[in-house]
Amino acid sequence: MPLDTLTGPLGIALAAVLGLLIGSFLNVVIHRLPLMLERRWAAECAEMHPATAPSTLPGSGLAAPATAAQAPALNLITPRSRCPACGAGIAWYHNLPLLSYALLRGRCSACAAPIGLRYPLVELLTGIGFAWVMHLHGPGLATLAWMGFVAAVLALAFIDWDTTLLPDDITLPLVWAGLIVAALGWNTIDLGTALWGAVVGYVTLWSIYWAFKLLTGKEGMGYGDFKLLAALGAWLGWQALLPVLLLASVLGAVVGIAMKYSSGLREGGYVPFGPFLAFGGLLALALGPATLLGWIGL
Structure with a gap:
């Protein structure tokens, strides 16, 4: 698609949609990156001072494995997003920015636990920010x-x-x-x-x-x-x-x-x-x- 076609309202609308999608990913970053850092610090502490290593994995409450290789994977991709209340996996069609939150009325599809308003707020702010950047700078x-x-x-x-x-x-x-x-x-x-x-x-x-x-x-x-x-x-x-x-x-x-x-x-x-x-x-x-x-x- 030529860049000229992305000027004006069409480009701004597409930027907003991209922002909503990136905002959904930012929710993962906001939640998981601190946990990943805590695990990294705990692993470094265990290597330097084995006697003071934590007995549980930071951010999880689970027993710490004997070696780092035994630790369950935690990064920005793995594991799949789950409901923090019941642990049910979140299907892709329940993870659509803003739309899924509205259709589910802000509740988990499996256990009806409330979903924090934070999630759609981050998506909305990112969508607005991307749209405004497109308005200011063009494609x-x-x-x-x-x-x-x-x-x-x-x-x-x-x-x-x-x-x-x-x-x-x-x-x-x-x-x-x-x-x-x-x-x-x-x-x-x-x-x-x-x-x-x-x-x-x-x-x-x-x-x-x-x-x-x-x-x-x-x-x-x-x-x-x-x-x-x-x-x-x-x-x-x-x-x-x-x-x-x-x-x-x-x-x-x-x-x-x-x-x-x-x-x-x-x-x-x-x-x-x-x-x-x-x-x-x-x-x-x-x-x-x-x-x-x-x-x-x-």
Whole structure:
């Protein structure tokens, strides 16, 4: 199909459908990648300190095998998706983005256990993000790159909200991808702007982290936040960092206060910062940094 035919509403609609499909896969990534990392860490710990190896597999509660080769396969493809309540396999026609959730009325087809609203939400957000990228950039390799950016940032946001982890498996490739996209000319910013965006993004939160730790003796955020803001800087440029950081701080404070008064804070009384950085980055992509500064009154 010629690229010219993908301009306008048709291209946007196809991008939205692709986003829905990728969003369904992102739900797998969001759920399984932290478990895969925990297993990797447990295996490394067992190799270095056999006496302290865990007796159960992280994330499963199952007895840990004697060797790594005996461990049940767990990756982004295997095993098949199953209902967490009854363990029934999910047929392909019950795994259609948004549509299956609506037809099943948000319940498992086998045991009628409720399906979390998270699943259609991730699919919907990815579909909207892909459609907006197509609207902004039109068909081409640059659009595919920016779709990858949207997918990675959404996955990081939900993983961090669930686990307070921002995996290097996503953040570091996202930094390098932003620099490569700029070098290839697939971005509106040049390589120098992208490079300084990555540097300033990392150093800014690194400095805030150490200033807070020296003053209070506590850690206010994790190193994953540094890498995420570096990635946003690499893709959006250093000019976007101030509005992204300010918007993330305001939103994080509002949500944190709301959760505190609704007794929704997790143990330790903290709220992960990554989801708000991700939200600010996606808004900067959609609307532009100047619009975000206007919202904040700057």
